[in-house]
Structure formats: structure tokens, C-alpha cells
Amino acid sequence: MLGYFGPPGTFTHQALLTFSDAPAKPYATVSGALDAVRSGEVEAALVPIENSVEGGVSVTLDSLSNGHRLMIIREVLLPVQFSLYGRPGTTLASVRKVLTHPHAAAQCRDWLAANLPAALVTEGGSTAAAAAEVADPSSRYDAAVCADVAGEMYGLQKLAGGIADNEAAVTRFVLVAPPGKPPQPTGADKTTLVAYMFADHPGALLEILEQFAGRGVNLCRIESRPTKTGLGDYCFSIDAEGHLRDPRLAEAMLGLHRICKMVVFLGSYPRADGVRPDVARGFADEDFLDAREWYNTLVQPSGD
């Protein structure tokens, strides 16, 4: 069985339904979902990892890097679509108190300011929980900003749709499993990892980036994350183009391992957008093979 960051009706739930309609188990927190993978309670769990408005989802990035190792085996992209839902009979004009999740509040800030300037917006644990709370007739909240699936699930009435300020917003989810052999390379893969610098080494990030740039590997995402020991002590959460078995990425990983305090490999998996990398001259798989063959003839000339 799969797990996901719930409750039912969250965007993560919607994302899960795009590739599986088997029964799945919701968890109240991202950490809870990941711990369920670690304990074997579920085979794998879907959690949000990156949001085009808020950036990386801190709790996911941190839960993945800490604790027993896990491995990302799939990614899913979902357009962000928010609506405003109230109890049946509510009108937009009568809304005074809105409940939602902080990311949803941030992504609808302009719409709320323009259309409900007087309303008080409260931020709770999830948009689905907000819909559930609003559905309770004794609730002090009039409306919830949530996904349509949640509004409908709790029998609410849609007061306004498409209220996200940025219509191009997308959320990225990852399916996380216990560590194992990564899926086969497809030619359009992504690799996720966390690199911990040695302390007090100002040029460390530059060196980390050079490990990739020097092997022709582009990065899709890089975020500094504090390592929780003091201000200014950071690690880097990175998505790189390519698969652990691609020679250019393999060499970059080997290089990182040598210069970093620690590298946590979080998986190589097919890209949801299927985009294949532009590989510069000298960095294709054949180039690595050719170089290796040439090297072998130098070290061990034929006939010797």
C-alpha cells in the first residue's frame, strides 16, 4: 500500500490519483508519511517537495535528509488550482474569516486582498483540514481556500474558483521508497542529493558547483538548508540532471563524495516532464567510454 501526506483531499492526494487508484493511506504530516516508509507500514509515500511559489518544502527536505535513508523513485507535477469554498448558503460578500494552509494563503494573497479586503485569514495545518473545519456548522470560520477535491469531499459550496495569483504555479511531489537499486536510466532523469560542506570553508559551495559544471551536469534546483548546528552552517539540497548511472553524473557524485563532509543520495528517477538534457561536447556517455578506452591503452599497451 502507498501512503501520502493527507488528509484525503489534499493536493498530494490529487497527485497520487494521477498514477494510482489503489487504496492509499493518508498521514497527517510529511514526517509521519516518511516514517511509515521507514517502518515498512507502507511501501512508499507521496509527499510535496517543491512549490513554484514558496520554494522547497522545508519539512520534506529535512525529513528526507535526516533519519534512515530513503530513496525517491518517481516525481509528479501538478498545476496549483485554488478555490474558495463555504458552507452551503454562504455568499462571497458575507465571508469574514477564512481558514487555509500558509502556502495557499501566500499563493492567493493578492486575490484575497482584492476581493475580501476585510476578511481575517487564519493559517492552519492543511487546506483539506481547513475545508473539514469549515464544514462543521459550529466553526468560527466562514470559508476555506482549498482544492476542489477537498471542497467537494466536505460538501461545501464553491464561492470563487481559480483564485491563485499565479496561474502557472506548479507543485512537485515525490514518491519515496526504502533505499534500493535505483530505477533504470531513461535518458531523461533527475538525481536528488544533499551535500554537507566541511565547516568554515567559504569556497565550499563554489567547489560543489564545480563538481557538476566541470562534468557538464546542469542543476535543476539548489537550496541551502541549515544543518541545525548554528547560523551559517549549511548543507545544499540539489536536483541534478541525469541518472546515477550516467558517467558524467557518476563522476560528479564521486567528486562530491571526496570534497564534502557527507553526501546523502536521495535517488535517480525519471523526470515528470520528460525533458532530456543538452549534453555539451565531451560529456556524452560515448565520450566517457572513449576516454576510458584510450586510458587503458596507455596503462596497458596491447601485447604487454
Add this chain to the structure above:
Amino acid sequence: MLGYFGPPGTFTHQALLTFSDAPAKPYATVSGALDAVRSGEVEAALVPIENSVEGGVSVTLDSLSNGHRLMIIREVLLPVQFSLYGRPGTTLASVRKVLTHPHAAAQCRDWLAANLPAALVTEGGSTAAAAAEVADPSSRYDAAVCADVAGEMYGLQKLAGGIADNEAAVTRFVLVAPPGKPPQPTGADKTTLVAYMFADHPGALLEILEQFAGRGVNLCRIESRPTKTGLGDYCFSIDAEGHLRDPRLAEAMLGLHRICKMVVFLGSYPRADGVRPDVARGFADEDFLDAREWYNTLVQPSGD
């Protein structure tokens, strides 16, 4: 008058009291405090910008970069100290529902799991608001994780102190004013800026870092922030050692301006820790002056 991210009793309030005991005005949100500076309602406002556990404070980083330009003129560091407060008469054993801010919840996660494994932790808007809510006898919450100043302000009883998981945790606050001439260099300064890359330019971060490294400027903090237009489109929020008037930093800023889509300067101000940079051979102020004098003799030999 100064403003701050309130309500009274927040850590930001405590940080403000370390350098000013004049009356100050609390704002419910960081954006609200910064907008009050922009509108002239307050002279300057103190807001949290970086937390050694959670990393950069997203809403502050984003509110500073967007909207009318503002300028950081001072920084304050405050050790993080959390306690658990309940209404008088409450015992630790009886606590079932805890209210706090998400960052506080994250920083006390281990303590809460060990000492209140059965308690439900709800995350609200601020630790001070949590204390105020708990002080209401009709509240559904039994206890708040908050600063001592907030617990005392609302007449609560301390159930446990020093409950932060990491005793070395520190929060960094900045005093933000309207744009103007930066404070004079002190020799131990920090400069904050946001660099926006040109889109689809994979090596951009490397080039940005080289602008600093190539002039001997170390970075204290670098964080990617999404630019809210699509996944993978990032800007970088950076704290660099040195002052806008230091020649090595000046040249790095000029270099950044040339290669970036946009650079937002957010201020040069004295470091709270007073640490002076180790300046490598060739990058001291005199080295820049010497080089300039030498250049002048080449372009315009004396007597010409």
C-alpha cells in the same frame, strides 16, 4: 517610532528591547511591519530574517525583495530559548493540546515527542499569540510553547524551560528602514542583496559565486528563492562579508549588476558579532588603491 513583528512578547520584541526601550509598534505580520516602513508609519521595523534551525525566514526574504525598496541598517542576534507555559494550575502531565508557531514546533520537536508524546501540537501565527490564546480560560489549548517574556506577559505558569532541542540555536533579526545612504563602514560589516539570474542559464549560480570569490569576498549565507514564475526559476538571497564601500565588495556588486537580470541591494550594516573578515593577499583596500594608481600611470604617464 520603530515597528516590529509582534504581538508584544515575541522573540522579535525581545530582540528590539536589546537596543531600544522607546515605545514601539507591533505588527501582526512581517509584511505588515515592512509596509509600515514603506508608508512612513514607522521609521524602521525589526523583523526576523534567519533562524539557525529553519533557515531563512521566507516571508521576510520575499517581502524585502518585492515592493518598494527598503534597506537593512542593523542586525541583532538572539539565542533561542523556548519554554512551555500553561494556565495557572495546569500540570505538565495534564497537557493534551499545545499551541505554538511552526518554527517553535520544529525547534522543540524532540522535546515534545519525548515529554508529551500524546499531546496534539497545533501551529498558529506566533508564539506570543499562542500564549494569549492559552491565557483565555475558554481556550481549547492547554499550553503554549513560547518565550518567557510572552508567558509572563499573559500571566501563564512555566511548566518546563529550556525545551529547544538545540541549545545553540540563534535567531537573526534585521532593522529595516527606507532606502538611504548606508551607515559608515566599520570594518566588520555585512551586505545583503538578492541576485536574479537570467532565465535558462544553467551556470548562473556559478558565475554569481565567482563574482564574490574572484574578489576575495566570503559569503555568510546564500539561499535560493523561487521567483514565483515557474519551478526552477530562482533568485539568490545573499549575505556577503563587507560593506558596499569596501572596494572588493563594490567591484563584486558591479560585476553582479553586469551579469544578472537584476540585483536588489538590501543594505550594508555592522555585523552583530563584530567579526572582521580575513582578507586574502591582494584584496585589501590598499591593494585596490595601489592597483588603481598603477593603472593611472599607464593610461596617463606623468608629464603627458
Add this chain to the structure above:
Amino acid sequence: MLGYFGPPGTFTHQALLTFSDAPAKPYATVSGALDAVRSGEVEAALVPIENSVEGGVSVTLDSLSNGHRLMIIREVLLPVQFSLYGRPGTTLASVRKVLTHPHAAAQCRDWLAANLPAALVTEGGSTAAAAAEVADPSSRYDAAVCADVAGEMYGLQKLAGGIADNEAAVTRFVLVAPPGKPPQPTGADKTTLVAYMFADHPGALLEILEQFAGRGVNLCRIESRPTKTGLGDYCFSIDAEGHLRDPRLAEAMLGLHRICKMVVFLGSYPRADGVRPDVARGFADEDFLDAREWYNTLVQPSGD
């Protein structure tokens, strides 16, 4: 009066005639010609600096870097054309002993091996001197490899023309004057300099190159030259695209001055081939001006 690396009839003489037919004074050595500029005996002197077969002309590179400073004010390119000349009456078949300059011998090696396999080739001080020697009826040499101007000047008979192995070979000459204000920028200029590294600094060359690359300045030529104190102690003789007054080159020169033990500026002058540089985004003159204006508004906001 101008001087040149003679005697009359050398390629340098030919190069001089491409831009001046005023009487000029030949010097037997490159050092002699340059010393005559230093002493004021001539206004300027033309000497060879780079050869597409042999590379940099060591004696010129070294004489320019050592001693009182000089300045290159012009460059001239001349296709390399060698012929074989003998005394009147000599036939190609009868040639047993050939005299020439080592560079000429190197550039005609294949032709000589194919056409005069049994001939002994001796290397002397210049191709013009070789022609003069062969013209002496008592000479032990039968033929000279030299320029046509030399063969004709000494009344010799051409035995074979166009004997250089590489028809595209070009020699580059520079006109060297006392130090002064460099000629005005033309938009298609070249700058020559010598950079001395600090000893025992393995990454020095990388840092030197980054001074140029980081400002968008391409190099036309870079050669290591020993500094004559021990094996492995090198300086770098460099031709860079652009003029000392171009802001990107100016900044690179300032950067070099800071990180190097010494930088010797040897002139900014129009390129003989008139090629204008491809300037990457962010490195045009306007980009430097824009950045400076932006910086000024930060340091000194208007109205202050």
C-alpha cells in the same frame, strides 16, 4: 628615425617597408634594436615577436620584459615566404651546403629533406646574413634559405621559391617605442603584458586566466617564460583582446596587479587584422557604465 632587426633584407625589414619608406637603421640583434630605443638613438624599432611555426620569439619577449620599460605601439603581420638562393651559376642539383637561420631551417625542413636530402644545413644568425655569406665567392656554403629581398639585395640567383612547408605561416612584428600614453582605442585593439606569479603558488595561472575570463576578455596568445631563477619558476607573456582604456580590460589589469607579484604593461595598440572582439552579454562598455551609475545611486542616493 626608426630602427629594426637587420641586416637589410630580413623579414623585419620587409615588414617595416609595409608602413614606412623613410631611412631606417638596422641592428644586428633584437636586444640591440630595443636598447637603441631605450637610449633614444631611434624613436622606435620594429622587431619580430611571434611566428606561427616557432611560437613566441624568446629573445624579443625577454628583452621587452627586462630592462627599462618599453611600449608596443603597432603590430604588422607578414606572410612567411622563403626561397633558396645561390651564387649565379649554381644549380639546385649541385647544392651541398645550405646556410640559413634556425627558424627558416625549421620552416623549410620538409622541403629541404625532400629536395636536397644530401645537403648539410647550417644555422646562422639571420637569413639576410646567410645571403650575404653565400654571396662571398670564397664562402664554403652553396646556397641560402632567405627572403627574396635578401637574395636580390646580394645579387644571388633564385634556385627555388615558395619552399616554406606551411604556406599559411605568418610572422608578427611589433613597433616598440619609449613608454608614453597608449594610442587611442580603435575598437579592434590588442594589449600585451607580462604577469609574474608569486613563487610556489600552483594555482596562479588559473587565477591569472580567471582575471580575464571573469571580465569577458579573450586572450590571443599566452606563453610561459622562465623567470631565470630556477626550473619551474615562470612568468606569462600574454596578448589580450582590447585596449587598456576598455573598461573590461582595465578591470582585468587592476585584478592582475592585485594578485600578481608584478605586471609589466607592454602596450595597447590597433590589431593588424582589424578583428573586433565578440563581447559577451554584460561586458560591453555600456554595461560597465550602467553598473557604475547603479552603484553610485546606492552609495549616494539622490538628495542626500
Add this chain to the structure above:
Amino acid sequence: MLGYFGPPGTFTHQALLTFSDAPAKPYATVSGALDAVRSGEVEAALVPIENSVEGGVSVTLDSLSNGHRLMIIREVLLPVQFSLYGRPGTTLASVRKVLTHPHAAAQCRDWLAANLPAALVTEGGSTAAAAAEVADPSSRYDAAVCADVAGEMYGLQKLAGGIADNEAAVTRFVLVAPPGKPPQPTGADKTTLVAYMFADHPGALLEILEQFAGRGVNLCRIESRPTKTGLGDYCFSIDAEGHLRDPRLAEAMLGLHRICKMVVFLGSYPRADGVRPDVARGFADEDFLDAREWYNTLVQPSGD
């Protein structure tokens, strides 16, 4: 049998005698000696490759890179010691015409200018040949600048000793054999190679250097050499610290092969000075092994 750049009495001959007193065959030119190795006429040949005054010996660098591949298997360092020799009966004061090799002339320039200001210095093919010529009673030359071994071999009389301007000058020789398996690593090795850039690629040298720097490999010597096709078209002759079998050098060679038009490997051999490299953190052999083991556990977790 070994060959060497002769005639007997050259410095190369002296260098050969430091490690072998078996009969050896002199060749009049460096190219001749190397071609004798290629044809199998001798097993290996000793030739000069680098001089602390003149830099790389062009003819050796070029003869090694062109033609059938050869391999350096040993290096020898020899302090440069020049003397002035004349026919018996000659006095220093009577010397009017001096014969020597251009490198010797360059290295004794100051001494000759100070002690024989009126003498005419002629440059011939080798210092030993100069001694032989001077020994001929009918010679037009009075004295030769040469090694003591040559002066003595031809029965000349020493007029002055220790006349090199720079007493620390050293010449480096290499023993060149047909290609084969390189000698075993000793921990203090050097690797010689030539890297050819793709044309019209301005940043190529920077990229070449980064292949070494990025793997913690220092360079002992780097020289640009024209590729003989046009001005500005260069390859780079490089000596790097380490052995082809050292993992950091192996990876640098593989990287070079990928980004260069061509790489010519000229041998890995023990350093004459026995200096072991300072290997930075992350670049030792164990670091490469550790990284590889870690990578293997990711690609193929145990039990799979």
C-alpha cells in the same frame, strides 16, 4: 644501446654519464636521436627538455609531439656549468671571436659583456661542436663557451670557469623510449603530455587547467606551443605531478581527453628530485577508493 644528443662532450653526454657508462651513440640533432629510437636503432635516447634560463627546448618538445609516439621513462637534472676554453697558449685578453651554442651565449651574456666586451660571439649548433671547431688550429674562432668535459676532450685550455650568469641554473634531460607500459608509480612521479585545444575556443586553456586543479593535481611546467597552422593556434606542453596510475591524475587525463581535440601522453616517470606532492584533502588515493566504494553501494545495494 642508448643514444644521446651529441657530439660527445655536450651537457647531454654529461647527464647520460650520471646513470650509465655503457657505450652510447651520439646524434647531431635532437630529432635525429628521437628518430633513432623510433627506428629501433637505439633502445632509448637522452635529450634536453627544459632549461631554467631559456625555458622549454622547442625542438625537443616539438619532436616528441610529432611523428610516432614515444615515451619518457626517466628524467635527469644537471647544474649548468660553463667555462671559456681556448687553444693552448691563448690568453683571455687575446680572445676576439667566441663560438658557442645560443643557449650558452644567453646564459653567459653578462659575463661575456663584462669580461670580453669587444669579442664577437657567434652561435653554432652545440657547445661541444664549438670546442671541436676551436681545437682546429685553422679555426677563425679563438675560444669556445662549453662544458669542461668538452674543453678537456678537445685538448683545450681553460681561460675562465663558472662563467654562467645564474649559478642556480639547471638543465633537465629526459630519457625517451618507444611506447610501452609506464614504469611503476613511486609516489614521487611526473607525467608529461601535450594537449591540443579545439580551434577558436577562447576559454580552452582555462578548462584544461581546471581538469587538473579540480582533481588536486599541481603542474610543474606548462608551455604553449604553436600547432604550426596559424598564429594563435596553440597546444600546451604540460608536466603534471603524479603518475598515470594515480587516481587523481587518471581522472584528469580522462577529463582532458574528453574536452581536448587530442591529448598526447608522453610518459609517467620518477621525478629526479624525489619530491612527493602535497595532496589536498579529498584527493588522496584512499579518497578515490572510498568514493568508488560508496558509489558502488548506491548503484548496487548489497543483497540485490
